[in-house]
Amino acid sequence: MDLTRQFAMPRGPLGRLVGRLMAVINKSQVEAVVAELAAVPGERVLEIGFGPGVGLVTLARTAPEVRIEGVDPSSAMVAQARRRVRRFGGRVRLREGTAAALPWEDDSFDAVFAANSAQLWQPRVGSLAEVLRVLRPGGRLVLGVLERAVLPDGGSAGPQFDEVLLPDVEAAGFAGVEGEWRPSNLGGRELLVRAVRPAGNDRDSG
Numbered sequence: 001m002d003l004t005r006q007f008a009m010p011r012g013p014l015g016r017l018v019g020r021l022m023a024v025i026n027k028s029q030v031e032a033v034v035a036e037l038a039a040v041p042g043e044r045v046l047e048i049g050f051g052p053g054v055g056l057v058t059l060a061r062t063a064p065e066v067r068i069e070g071v072d073p074s075s076a077m078v079a080q081a082r083r084r085v086r087r088f089g090g091r092v093r094l095r096e097g098t099a100a101a102l103p104w105e106d107d108s109f110d111a112v113f114a115a116n117s118a119q120l121w122q123p124r125v126g127s128l129a130e131v132l133r134v135l136r137p138g139g140r141l142v143l144g145v146l147e148r149a150v151l152p153d154g155g156s157a158g159p160q161f162d163e164v165l166l167p168d169v170e171a172a173g174f175a176g177v178e179g180e181w182r183p184s185n186l187g188g189r190e191l192l193v194r195a196v197r198p199a200g201n202d203r204d205s206g
């Protein structure tokens with residue numbers, strides 16, 4: 001497996017190294033995504049594709065009364081993130097899995113976020129519909145994707161990724177979908193997407 005693909009699915013010793021690298025190079029962007037979520041005490045929040053766990057730690061530190069869950073398909077990243085969040089005890093709980101089949105019941109979360117992960121979800125609209133399912137009505141979604149974020153085929157998201165991601169978020173049933181490009185501190189730009197699950201949404205009404 002080449003190095004680029006290790007960012008999409010970290011595996012083995014090289015995957016663990018890539019995890020440590022991501023924990024440094026993506027830190028400020030991941031922190032910005034967490035800040036955008038503006039979690040409040042008592043909320044239950046899910047991070048999808050947490051990688052080395054910087055987003056989980058940032059949220060646990062900045063929002064002490066928030067219950068946090070996370071899911072990532074890479075066992076190497078689950079192990080690395082578990083070590084990072086150990087100090088928060090049972091307040092942060094992690095599972096192995098993908099966005100396409102989230103192991104939680106309907107309406108489980110007040111907010112969901114993902115950094116540099118949504119570009120990897122397959123199928124994307126189906127995975128976003130899973131996110132909608134586990135969000136409560138009125139629940140918030142925040143996605144951050146760097147221009148250089150790796151795609152499943154090894155390419156990068158690129159400067160027009162908003163034109164792909166925003167219609168998919170809408171197609172999954174989200175409302176209030178907004179996207180914004182911001183400069184990234186390592187050069188290039190990052191796309192920030194905000195959306196909500198419509199309040200009182202009947203999932204079967206189309």
Ligand SMILES: C[S@@+](CC[C@H](N)C(=O)[O-])C[C@H]1O[C@@H](n2cnc3c(N)ncnc32)[C@H](O)[C@@H]1O
Nearest residue numbers: 022026049050051074098099115116117120121
């Ligand atoms: C580029 S890394 C980003 C990690 C971290 N969020 C960050 O920004 O530094 C992508 C992460 O998404 C995870 N991932 C890949 N495919 C996924 C999927 N279908 N559903 C959820 N997470 C996925 C990978 O295992 C990896 O940990």
